[in-house]
Amino acid sequence: MPHIGVPFVGLHYLTSLRQPLRVLLDRWWSRASRGERRSTRIRADDATLSAAGAPDERWTRMNEQDGSPRPAGMDGWFDRNLPPRQQVLGFVYAKWAIGALRAIVEVKVPDALADGPRTVAEISAATGTDPDALYRVLRAVAAAGVLHEGEDGRFALLPVCEGLVSDAEGGIRDMFLFASDPMLWRPYEDVAHTLRTGGSAFTHAFGLPFYEYTKAHPDKAAVLDRAMLQNRYPGTERIFDEFDFGRFARIADVGGGRGHFLLELLRRNPGTTGVLADQPHTVAEAKELFDGSGVEDRVTVAPIDFFTEVPSGCDAYFIKNTLHNWDDDKAVRILRSIRAAIGGTDARLLIVENLLRGPGEWDIGKLIDVESLAVLGGRERGRAEWNRLAADAGFAPANDPVPGDVALLEYRPV
Template identity: 75%
Template sequence: MTAQERTPAAPQGTAGWFDIGLPPQKQVLGFLYAKWAIGALRGLVEVRAFDALADGPRTVAEIAAATGAQEDPLYRVLRAVAAAGVLAEREDGRFELTERSAGLVDGAQDGIRDMFLFTSDPMLWRPYENVAHALRTGEPAFKAAFDTTFYEYTKANPASGAVFDRAMQQNSYPGTDAVFEGFDFGRFRRIADVGGGRGHFLVDLLRNNPGTTGVLADQEHTVAEAKPLFEEAGLLDRVEIVPTDFFTAVPSGCDAYFIKHTLHNWDNDKAELILRRIREAIGEDRDARLLIVENLLRGAGQWDIGKLIDVESLSVLGGRERSLAEWDRIAGAAGFALANEPVAGDIALLEYRPVTP
């Protein structure tokens, strides 16, 4: 029997992470490969090696000249990233982009360069050095590493805050697009995007639903930069931009309250408080709806990338990803009942109707 035949099948979605050439009790060492690959990739992104390849294949000497890197270490890191399948190393010694690396070029269409730099930044990396702190105390490991919270840190460190903001503009995921394709936002006359950042999603929503108006509700320093985006899109007359602390109050008078990739940043008590504020804004309008877009976790033992994202929520923010039962619990406590049948295992849109708690 081969090593693969002797090894019990791994849960769906995880098999590629284990080195089946090792004895079963050592196969988890395969996770180390991810650290090595991430470090190599980040180095190349930081020196803009992918930018140097944007116009076609280049030799190591040409890439070194364009990036200011030393040829020998540059070659070794390029070679490793090519072996990992991100770049192509040609027989003539030149390297070139692949479909996997094209998005790491600065300014690439649908690019992820800033998202990659953010998620591999020391401010998100260091908390993983001490996840045990979160296990022992329930406190985010970020707090132990930086002696402050994540959001306080990004406010106090403008460079870190800037990479965070740029990354959030690239934070697009096919699963999110899929849930929007099948949902009729046009049935709502007025939609509030709660925690909507500078308004990129709301711009797309209003473009696609000409009979709908919107309210952009986020922190004052965030929405302060939103007006030019709506002006450029010709939508300023259809949006109200409202500085909002969603722990205190949310603008009233909307038919739907949309909140995307935000509630998972908070623990259950704070997430419930945000939903209570939305419920207060809805008041007696039983036809209004709460629309939540978040990961919806699968059941016990099932592969789900959201369960790994949950460790980041725990370690960095003190937030959490949730199953449908967990969402129903906090939404129910805030005065909502589920009104659709979301599918677990990816990004889901959960629709809730207001009820009396």
């Protein structure tokens, strides 16, 4: 999230958010940097729309051009129309872009366009918004390449915006709203506080650490928990593809949120049973997800405080996008709770987090780390740091994952 899950999501919630943001920024600035105006209008009903949603090709192409070790999309943050000393101003555009995009998502413009292109008057009526203000924001979002503005005055969804329709299959609306929620904006007003003191800008702004704040504000806890249901991104899919969870008879998902990952894991591994272990107010909502899912007979829900105790009796303890929410001392306390639950058995610890690349290398995890630091007082980590924490809690490495993006680190008890 973050990324996005953000340290949550991981702001991984931020990781999840990076794709629409990346697309938006990339399209905006790469076009500006080439001094190009859109000469061919993209028609919303045209097959060319799918090309508009294919940023990866563009990244590859741009990488080939400049030999950059970064994904070239990130180069789009600079405004190449400006003299070199001023190009960093491009970063400020992100505020305008994300503000405009969040606004249209909040008032559900994507929902209003789900059935096809509509005029501003129609969208305004459907969303209860001021037509002039709406037009100007839509125009900006379309210029940034997230919507299509037709010459007939109608706006349409582009593929990159389809995931922002409510309840869209594979969508990220809730993740997007969480990652751009005012409670996660405010810490950014004073990241310098974090620099000066090392303390969390979130705690400084709200008077409570993030998880105590969300516990005290059920509306915000709901925003977080809903977002975590969409805490899926290519890295997570890769883990399902590459890691054999079926070798375990009983897996605990520690800090598993409302259980979306465990649900998928159990669906894919019919011989495995699971324990969803998270805070009481979070797991209280899990029943809804599991009821009628076909795996409800193989799941137990455990309301816990992982600083105190984690349920025993499992042969794997899975913990995803959660340890990075905490500083080293607290992360080791969580790992020790897991180690105590494992006792004298050979159960495995499975950590899923960003595994940071080395100095100077591009890594979205390095940006997510700023969110971890400023919001949660947590941190993203490299291999050596994970091994040190695990060793402090009584674990030794059992695999050797490749750094960069999300990785599954397996440890055995020692």
